[in-house]
Amino acid sequence: SQQGEEDPQALSIQEGENATMNCSYKTSINNLQWYRQNSGRGLVHLILIRSNEREKHSGRLRVTLDTSKKSSSLLITASRAADTASYFCATGPGGYQKVTFGTGTKLQVIP
Amino acid sequence: DGGITQSPKYLFRKEGQNVTLSCEQNLNHDAMYWYRQDPGQGLRLIYYSQIVNDFQKGDIAEGYSVSREKKESFPLTVTSAQKNPTAFYLCASRVEGGWQPQHFGDGTRLSIL
Numbered sequence: 001s002q003q004g005e006e007d008p009q010a011l012s013i014q015e016g017e018n019a020t021m022n023c024s025y026k027t028s029i030n031n032l033q034w035y036r037q038n039s040g041r042g043l044v045h046l047i048l049i050r051s052n053e054r055e056k057h058s059g060r061l062r063v064t065l066d067t068s069k070k071s072s073s074l075l076i077t078a079s080r081a082a083d084t085a086s087y088f089c090a091t092g093p094g095g096y097q098k099v100t101f102g103t104g105t106k107l108q109v110i111p
Numbered sequence: 112d113g114g115i116t117q118s119p120k121y122l123f124r125k126e127g128q129n130v131t132l133s134c135e136q137n138l139n140h141d142a143m144y145w146y147r148q149d150p151g152q153g154l155r156l157i158y159y160s161q162i163v164n165d166f167q168k169g170d171i172a173e174g175y176s177v178s179r180e181k182k183e184s185f186p187l188t189v190t191s192a193q194k195n196p197t198a199f200y201l202c203a204s205r206v207e208g209g210w211q212p213q214h215f216g217d218g219t220r221l222s223i224l
Contacts, residue, residue: 004153031210042115042201042215043154050210088153092210098144098169099213101154 004089004102012108019076021105023089024069032065032072033090033099043088046074081111113138117202117216123224124189124196132187132219134202140214141207143185147171148199148218157200160185161207189221197222 007022023032031050035043049056049065049072056063062075076083086106092099115136124130136143142161146154156169160179174193179185185204189196199220203213 033210033212035212040199040218040220042117042217043203043213044215045212048210048212090213098156098159100156101146103153104151106151 006105010106029091115216140204144203146201
């Protein structure tokens with residue numbers, strides 16, 4: 001079963017604007033990861049945040065995690081047309097256990 | 112360059128036919144995974160393997176089979192028992208243990224003739 005649910009399902013913004021997408025999950029986790037998928041391609045890992053972290057940055061990406069609300073958000077600042085892709089959150093208990101992917105947010109950045 | 116290679120990129124299956132999707136990695140990763148992705152959907156786990164000669168069923172294993180005879184290779188067979196095989200199939204690998212991210216191939220799109 002799907003662990004994560006992304007919101008919104010689709011998002012369209014102008015280049016230069018910020019994009020925020022959210023992920024909610026159901027059970028306790030050890031870490032949460034965000035991946036990007038360009039159309040017709042495989043997923044690419046963007047960032048991992050551990051359950052004891054509240055915020056993490058990587059370049060134009062900012063991820064927050066609220067374990068009390070079982071939710072995470074991914075913020076992409078100063079978006080570019082090349083950011084057009086689907087974004088997935090993935091949760092896992094860590095170690096040898098499998099990772100479960102959400103349903104994805106499809107982001108379109110209009111030049 | 113290290114990475115994961117999936118082949119073929121496009122595959123067509125006839126009624127009653129088994130087809131095999133190839134996945135090869137040169138990242139020296141122990142764990143490998145097969146996912147199915149339907150249009151507009153997330154990824155669903157078919158099978159995964161943590162070590163050579165061992166693999167476990169995922170959430171939707173019925174109608175699929177795998178083998179893991181070599182560390183580098185994890186082929187997926189879509190059998191005739193899988194009645195709705197049209198989908199995008201993704202293979203991934205990772206260093207096992209801890210919170211290591213998965214590395215993905217570029218997928219195989221399987222369609223029914």
